[in-house]
Amino acid sequence: MGLHTHGKKRIRKNDKMKIKGMIEASFLDWDGKIVTTVFVPGCNFRCPYCQNWELIEHPEKFEEVDFERMKKFLLSHKDFIDGLCITGGEPTIYEDLPDFIKKIKKLDFTVKLDTNGSKPGMIKKLIDEKLVDYIAMDMKAPFEKYDTACGVKVDMESIKRSIDIIMNSKIGYEFRTTVVPGITDESDVENIAKTMKRAKRYVLQQFIPKNAMDEKLRNITPYRKDIFEKMVEKAKKYVKNTVMRGV
Numbered sequence: 501m502g503l504h505t506h507g508k509k510r511i512r513k514n515d516k517m518k519i520k521g522m523i524e525a526s527f528l529d530w531d532g533k534i535v536t537t538v539f540v541p542g543c544n545f546r547c548p549y550c551q552n553w554e555l556i557e558h559p560e561k562f563e564e565v566d567f568e569r570m571k572k573f574l575l576s577h578k579d580f581i582d583g584l585c586i587t588g589g590e591p592t593i594y595e596d597l598p599d600f601i602k603k604i605k606k607l608d609f610t611v612k613l614d615t616n617g618s619k620p621g622m623i624k625k626l627i628d629e630k631l632v633d634y635i636a637m638d639m640k641a642p643f644e645k646y647d648t649a650c651g652v653k654v655d656m657e658s659i660k661r662s663i664d665i666i667m668n669s670k671i672g673y674e675f676r677t678t679v680v681p682g683i684t685d686e687s688d689v690e691n692i693a694k695t696m697k698r699a700k701r702y703v704l705q706q707f708i709p710k711n712a713m714d715e716k717l718r719n720i721t722p723y724r725k726d727i728f729e730k731m732v733e734k735a736k737k738y739v740k741n742t743v744m745r746g747v
């Protein structure tokens with residue numbers, strides 16, 4: 501049985517997925533759409549810049565969001581909410597993620613999944629069963645620097661398989677990198693972009709120091725806009741549709 505966190509309340513492979521947070525209406529999580537965003541606890545990575553680390557290390561601190569409450573909200577705002585964004589934490593560590601999404605699909609909502617790409621089998625299942633309409637997969641670093649950027653030893657074959665599965669699918673998707681001074685630089689961004697040539701979309705995200713998991717990162721200054729612009733230009737050589745977010 502695999503353990504997925506080192507936190508006080510460990511999440512085990514067969515644990516049921518829970519919702520531990522909900523933003524009723526988000527304009528930021530799915531470009532061009534208004535979505536309800538739900539957060540799941542637990543993650544198999546420990547990225548030092550993670551903003552939601554308390555959800556990973558201390559899921560017991562967060563009150564569970566009841567499915568019926570979420571359903572009631574969605575149904576009563578159907579004219580306003582375009583879909584549901586499932587984020588975390590890492591949703592794909594839960595075996596019952598497909599069952600959860602099936603219940604959402606029955607309500608006739610589109611679904612966006614945020615993932616770190618470590619579970620290609622789950623990603624493939626969700627795509628094959630038409631359970632996801634859009635996937636945002638993190639590309640944490642160039643392959644050779646992945647472990648440092650994720651704070652754990654990462655199985656790179658799984659990451660590569662996920663990239664392949666997503667790029668060969670017919671659904672909407674984006675790859676995205678949170679660009680953190682000291683972890684990712686200009687040449688890293690270029691190298692990442694090279695590994696997913698001709699992807700539909702690549703997003704370079706601004707790092708927010710305030711609530712980073714690693715305290716040492718909380719005082720660093722994020723990259724300036726002009727540096728981001730240079731990075732976008734470099735990435736565009738490989739992925740035309742490269743954009744920045746939060747800068």
Ligand code: SF4
Pocket residue numbers: 543544545546547549550551552553556588589590616
């Ligand atoms: S940033 Fe994402 S992948 Fe990394 S630890 Fe946080 S939730 Fe997990």
